[in-house]
Amino acid sequence: MGIADLELFNYFLCDREPLPYNQLPYGNCSERTIEIPIAIRFLRRMEAGIREPYLEIGNVFANYLSLLDPHPELKNRIVLDKFEEAPGVLNEDLMDYTRKHSLILCLSTVEHIGQHAYGEQKSGDREAPLLALRHLYNLLEPGGSALVTVPFGKLMDMGWLIQFSDEYLRLLTDSYGVPAEALEISYFRKLDMDMHLNNPKQCWIQCEKEELAEARFDSPFMFANGIAVIHMRKIGRDVASAPLAHEPLSFLSAPTVSSVYFIPFVRPAGFDKDGxxxxxxxxxxxxxxxxxxxxxxxxxxxxxxxxxxxxxxxxxxxxxxxxxxxxxxxxxxxxxxxxxxxxxxxxxxxxxxxxxxxxxxxxxxxxxxxxxx
Missing domain, CATH: 2.60.120.260 (Galactose-binding domain-like)
Structure with missing residues (x-):
């Protein structure tokens, strides 16, 4: 149990299908604990149609490839990461990339584009993640599919990322021109977690977007407390027009302090997994x-x-x-x-x-x- 006193299971439900939380002891203090199994589920469902390398934005799956051992064909991917230098990784800006793909995977990456993170210099454009999402849509071949995850809840400018909200995400269709019928979005909420960083158990549930309206990034649990899982399917032509003007959005600033457990407080006697x-x-x-x-x-x-x-x-x-x-x-x-x-x-x-x-x-x-x- 964590600070919410919930029983923590070894699985969560995704569209009523039980999925195991990430089974490798890496990144499990974050939303990776559900993003990885959701991504594997997506790839396996697309497995029959994978005849060429799919595109991964951000070098995320490099840490979890052993989970794909039963399906080696799912390791056949092109990794695009602007800053991370590793064998086989293309250090190219996503917005300059033009090759079309039938399958794209992007886990908790687009929210950093144009923000001050991982070598990126803050552009001052809080809608750069939306422009990147539209570009991902354009990179899909006709009928192609993409899976994208983003932190979701209250609209927040954390400096190093933008946390999406419903109003912000709706701009993708209302202002940036991606067809609404091309999107299928599901939402997940973090309810509890062990209050330590050594491979903690977590408790996530699939929920309605309204249940995440007040969810903050980094509070009460570190990293995302809610995520949106965006399935995009390419319908028709690329979207190339300039975004339509819209009313200004109100962004919540990053809190000065967000938790006593995960930022550099001095805690002389420590704390247990229940906080x-x-x-x-x-x-x-x-x-x-x-x-x-x-x-x-x-x-x-x-x-x-x-x-x-x-x-x-x-x-x-x-x-x-x-x-x-x-x-x-x-x-x-x-x-x-x-x-x-x-x-x-x-x-x-x-x-x-x-x-x-x-x-x-x-x-x-x-x-x-x-x-x-």
Missing amino acids: YFPAVRPGYIFYGPSLTLAPKNYVLQASFEIDGPGEFTLEMTSNQGRRLLWSRSILRSEQLSAPIVIEREEQQAEIRLYQHNSAQCRIRVPLLILTEA
Whole structure:
């Protein structure tokens, strides 16, 4: 179990078909744990029609090729990755690539295009991922198919990626001209995971897009908390016209802090796979991550689950704890949302949780988010 106390199984359902979570101990703290089996399912369904190498955007499957050993023909692929240097990888920009393919695979890659990630320089174009998706559609031969996965939920500009939302994804048809009938989209939501990075178990379910409307990237679990699986089938001609104008979209900025478990907090006594910190003597449960905060209004959201007679103070400090910016007593399980006004630039700002008493107690923090108001 993780912080949601759900039983974690070894499989999930995809269109009512049970699929095993990724069986190789690599990348399983992320959405790879379901993307890989979904991709293998897609390739196996297309297996009879694969007569030439298919195209993979991003060198992802290199880490999982042994899973394809029962079907060696599915290893016959061309890998296009602009920056990653590896044998057999074409270091070419996707937008410059023109060869047509009957089959294309792209796992959690297009959301980084035009953003500041993996060697890419941020173009300032938040719709570059949509342009890339349309280009993938154009690279398909008539009747060809593509499988693309993207993080999905609240529309977010994380700096290194764009998390798609329903409104954003609809621009692919409404503004960028890809036929709506060419798309089939399914959605998956992360419900829980073991709270450690060493090949953690996860719990995902297939869901309706509305259930992901509030899903944030990196919170409460690291990486995507929801994904869209996009099946594209080439219908008719390429789409070459300029995108149609549309109303500006509102992007949520990346949170300043998104979780106490996965960013560089100091956690002196650690925590277990269920997310519980031991709290048995006076001292700090956690503190970090040493930020520079600009003069702005912020909102701190947190939830606490206390098992035992603990007495705690949650505080925000700067200058290595020498300056107190905000504090709150935590004596019981609760949720809070607190406005915090920063009137001048604060260096080495930290969120700290201090235990005052000696007790047989434990505490976990399913939610800890600091965002600009």
